[in-house]
Amino acid sequence: MVKQLHVALLAGERSGDVLGGALMQALKKRYPSVSFSGIGGQAMQEQGLHSLVAMERLSVMGLVEVVAHLPDLWRVRQVARKYWQENPPDIFIGIDAPDFNLPMARFLRARGAFCVHYVSPSLWAWKEKRIEKIKGAVDLMLCLFAFETAIYAQHGVQAVAVGHSLRDKLANSVKNTGGDGHTLGIFAGSRRAEIARLLPVYLQAFAQLQERLPQVKAVVSVSEAHLYDLVAQCVQASGVSQVQLSLAPSAQLLAQCSLALVSSGTITLEAALLQTPMVVAYKVQALTAAIARRLLKIDRFALPNLLDHRDLVPEYIQENATADKISAALYALWSDGALQQAQREGFARIAQALPLNVADCAAQAVLTAYAQKVVR
Template structure:
């Protein structure tokens, strides 16, 4: 069997999920292959040797990146030098396009086969990036079916693989028993609170989310609140906030287990990002909130080419869930939007139907589809022999 040297770089938790599934699938096909680069706990558990902590790449927004720019450029330079000296058979950049695309360009220029997993949001902003992507990437793996049309101008090689989250959720035995896991009574209604996985997201969103929870509890004393922390650092950050300002609130702070929290919830109050897709695939009504530095938001809002910012609305092509952003993000507004879901069975039923259709569209065995596309590319490049 062919043993390959495969390099991968992921920049945040969602990429770590994608990367771990892909490493596992490639390991089955090519035993004794080695995997190195940058990834999180899941990719490391799957067999990656990580050359730097993934959190070094997890930076939100344009303004926030500036203070970390020298470090990020230095890290990318060191990775380029390492892989030019020790070329892998294939390099796979997983999302994080501001970091990985230039890395891919440099490696492709040197003759190394490159793959980019997750199409950058060229349909939302920076549409001209399709030309940079063509220059940097031999194969683009897309998670959503509508993305291919945006690359027709460059004749980009692109493969729609579906989304691994749909596959995982379809087979997760913990989902049906999630309420029992958290010892919830049948009479209790559950609000999941997910203010994000980054420190900056917690800083901007956790307090207004919890203040909204307090208002909700005052209006509905049968409510309980579940708050999952993405990792130990976020747990400590959230615990301090609860101890200082929300010790009166019936909120369970939980290490990890965000999917089980969402599965147990009647409504989810959630930061815009990949977690909203997970909530969609779990068919849960949600209120999407987001806030960032004012200058960053001003720049992003001018660049945005879609009427929506959240994945459920973008995928549906309609405003299925409320988006509460920047100055509109007040406890009162969040509370009102959550209460609407609690009170409106008709709207809730429609959204669940639409979310079910999205689930079926994305449930395609993505790890296998992605590995198939990469294997075919490597055969065409002569890295693997043709059968």
């Protein structure tokens, strides 16, 4: 008789929910006698997750921003701990959200669970003190990129590079060919605070670009319907003309626009895999930035630059994320076909280096490592 396997999973936002849903599906293929509990969104619930609380209660970003939500985060943690004390999981998989998931992993590991963290914290970007906490909490680290595994090997933590799900999702997508030559795609993020902070700057940069290239128009990506009014208010307040709002999938917009202005994050990898030339910008609250500066050990932030190990795309972070600098970079890229081609060649190198069948790789890594633990 096949043992019933109880897998606990915890995702804190939509990207983690997508990863979790695909991983659950792959786990079911390999181990049909499996049940799932935890916190996740629609994708994970469709694969059979018994969700303990609404995932949105964990969707908080930023060092300072989290503070206001600490009481509710504590309540969510207590709900999950109580459930898993009464219904112990065999495997716990924390998906991203390390500040919430690593303490949960430590708690469950002490009670016999095999603990996995999916999406490595950026130890290559920050000082390495967190590695000691990871060693005490995690049996297996699932990394998205091959360069991330080296630091775990140095510290004796088992780690496997499984690839990024976007590589699978976009492998057969239509690549960007320059669109109509006149459209700038603007991607200001998927959180209200991000949009309120970044979109006005992006729109001002677009207005300056229009002064030099009057034929240019913009389409602003609205990642969720509930954000539409906020985006519309920002556009209206900017007074900028020739701006369209779109709820279309980001991949569709990226494939159709001529260039993209994107916030630092996963959207930069999506643009790269779709061969869309881009300028990257991002800024956080001043206090968050001040704290981060004391901890960071990198001077590149955009994923294409990190993955290609060079300054492939222009990036403007924090005080450098000004309309003047962003507009100048967009104009330079728009006016120079050689710059666009150099980006596309780098994007092709990135795509070639990323593995396919990510969820299958992740599921196999989890079950193999768990079986090895059980045998021991």
